[in-house]
Amino acid sequence: MSFQYSDEILRRFRNPKNAGEIKNPDGIGMVGNRSCGDVMHLYIKVENNKIVDAKFKTLGCAAAISFSDLLCDMVKNQNIEDALKLTKDDLVKKLGGVPAPKLHCSLLAVDALHKAIEDFKNKK
Amino acid sequence: MKKVYLDNAATTKTAPEVVEDMKPYFLEKYGNASCLHKWGQEARDAVETSRELIANKINALSEEIIFTSGGSEANNLAIKGVAYQLKEKGNHIVVSEFEHPAVLNTCRALEKKGFEITYVAVDKQGFVNLEQLKNSITNKTVLVSIMHANNEIGTIQNLEEIGKICNENDVLFHSDCVQSLGKVGVDVKKFNLSLATFSAHKIHGPKGIGVLYVKKGVKLCKQIDGGPQEFNQRAGTENVSGIIGFARAIDIITEEDVRIMRKMRDYLVEELLKIDGTSLNGSKENRLCNNVSVAFQNVEGESILLSLDDKGIAVSTSSACTSSKLESSHVLKAIGLKPEDSHGTIRFTLSKYTTKEELDYVIESVGEIVKNLRRISP
Numbered sequence: 001m002s003f004q005y006s007d008e009i010l011r012r013f014r015n016p017k018n019a020g021e022i023k024n025p026d027g028i029g030m031v032g033n034r035s036c037g038d039v040m041h042l043y044i045k046v047e048n049n050k051i052v053d054a055k056f057k058t059l060g061c062a063a064a065i066s067f068s069d070l071l072c073d074m075v076k077n078q079n080i081e082d083a084l085k086l087t088k089d090d091l092v093k094k095l096g097g098v099p100a101p102k103l104h105c106s107l108l109a110v111d112a113l114h115k116a117i118e119d120f121k122n123k124k
Numbered sequence: 125m126k127k128v129y130l131d132n133a134a135t136t137k138t139a140p141e142v143v144e145d146m147k148p149y150f151l152e153k154y155g156n157a158s159c160l161h162k163w164g165q166e167a168r169d170a171v172e173t174s175r176e177l178i179a180n181k182i183n184a185l186s187e188e189i190i191f192t193s194g195g196s197e198a199n200n201l202a203i204k205g206v207a208y209q210l211k212e213k214g215n216h217i218v219v220s221e222f223e224h225p226a227v228l229n230t231c232r233a234l235e236k237k238g239f240e241i242t243y244v245a246v247d248k249q250g251f252v253n254l255e256q257l258k259n260s261i262t263n264k265t266v267l268v269s270i271m272h273a274n275n276e277i278g279t280i281q282n283l284e285e286i287g288k289i290c291n292e293n294d295v296l297f298h299s300d301c302v303q304s305l306g307k308v309g310v311d312v313k314k315f316n317l318s319l320a321t322f323s324a325h326k327i328h329g330p331k332g333i334g335v336l337y338v339k340k341g342v343k344l345c346k347q348i349d350g351g352p353q354e355f356n357q358r359a360g361t362e363n364v365s366g367i368i369g370f371a372r373a374i375d376i377i378t379e380e381d382v383r384i385m386r387k388m389r390d391y392l393v394e395e396l397l398k399i400d401g402t403s404l405n406g407s408k409e410n411r412l413c414n415n416v417s418v419a420f421q422n423v424e425g426e427s428i429l430l431s432l433d434d435k436g437i438a439v440s441t442s443s444a445c446t447s448s449k450l451e452s453s454h455v456l457k458a459i460g461l462k463p464e465d466s467h468g469t470i471r472f473t474l475s476k477y478t479t480k481e482e483l484d485y486v487i488e489s490v491g492e493i494v495k496n497l498r499r500i501s502p
């Protein structure tokens with residue numbers, strides 16, 4: 001491999017606690033596409049404008065899986081407006097940095113969140 | 125923790141008997157092979173004995189063996205050496221589109237200098253399109269370079285047939301035989317080769333030593349200027365211990381090793397393909413005795429690699445996610461693999477040291493890991 005991952009990325013990759021699906025979610029964000037190798041599905045449960053649960057399914061590299069897992073932790077118990085303020089830099093910082101070629105995987109996670117919230121708003 | 129090394133196409137363990145043979149050339153017999161004193165002569169004798177042994181193994185003459193710093197340098201010397209030597213005659217070179225970077229990037233460098241390169245297509249099974257190869261040769265063509273066995277998918281080209289085409293068209297023929305040496309018979313006469321590249325570290329020899337076979341009468345434009353070593357074709361004090369190690373490594377290969385590796389390879393393929401959503405990349409029959417390249421659908425290669433590493437198992441991927449440029453493997457693209465299959469491809473390469481117990485551990489681990497990763501995949 002031509003780069004190294006932080007311990008935090010590897011830790012989350014090995015044990016992604018938020019992997020899975022939510023039955024009857026209030027919003028789903030689907031991003032990426034199979035031929036690029038990266039696909040992310042984010043499921044959120046919302047109560048009184050607050051995200052009470054978030055889960056993901058991701059096909060991708062260790063960074064993509066870690067970002068998905070971290071994103072779920074970070075948006076849980078946040079209200080929609082605050083969740084929307086989350087940026088990819090917040091994610092990268094939390095993971096102790098990420099190899100340059102993997103920066104786009106963090107963007108993917110933020111995109112998935114925005115799509116999920118949009119989906120939630122449309123359903124309302 | 126268990127440790128299983130299945131990345132022998134990247135490099136191999138140096139065989140203990142090779143290391144033993146090399147040792148005295150560091151500690152006692154450290155002379156420069158160009159010197160006239162006893163130290164020098166001792167080193168010279170050892171170099172020449174090794175040269176002869178290696179020559180014999182590929183049906184060449186001793187004076188046709190040029191030692192280099194490895195496969196990459198030998199490929200550079202072969203291709204640039206011919207291109208610059210024969211530039212009055214023509215500026216066109218034919219290669220396949222799935223050559224090793226040491227060939228492809230050498231060609232790209234030549235393109236920048238005004239040379240023209242044709243990249244011949246390969247089919248789904250991993251074989252060079254010989255019709256296209258034949259048709260791409262023009263009166264400007266000075267060299268055809270086609271690798272013997274591919275480093276990613278292990279498919280073996282019919283060099284005898286390509287040699288015939290080159291002979292009929294009167295062009296020089298080079299082959300990168302780095303992956304095939306010791307696994308497939310290499311006979312430079314039978315294949316009508318003008319040039320051939322070899323490297324020791326893929327056959328349990330040391331790193332940093334290679335050979336370019338240069339057929340008697342073929343002239344190259346020297347690429348490393350300096351002293352007159354290696355028949356004045358490559359300057360530099362001989363890597364004596366490396367040369368000794370290369371010769372010993374090639375000498376200890378047996379047909380039995382190859383036969384056993386082939387059996388183990390077939391076992392690994394059979395068991396891995398029992399996992400749902402898997403396929404073998406490249407021809408099943410005409411492939412290296414130690415290469416297993418499998419596409420796992422709906423999983424990312426890098427994730428499999430890292431999870432296997434956690435279990436002490438070393439493999440390799442051609443995955444875009446693993447490369448620093450995030451580009452899919454040019455080899456898998458060349459054989460027309462869908463991007464999603466190429467993303468999930470893992471290369472397992474065996475050696476004569478690989479055991480069935482190791483493979484069983486790998487098979488079990490892969491099954492588990494792929495299942496886990498698919499569970500979290502959309």
Ligand SMILES: Cc1ncc(COP(=O)(O)O)c(C=O)c1O
Pocket residue numbers: 133134193194195196197199224226271273274275300302303323324325332333334
């Ligand atoms: C097909 C092929 N050619 C050339 C090389 C380069 O050889 P070396 O590592 O000795 O420079 C390799 C191995 O990396 C290879 O697999």
Ligand code: FES
Pocket residue numbers: 037038059060061062063064101102105444445450
């Ligand atoms: S998912 Fe491919 S680089 Fe991250």
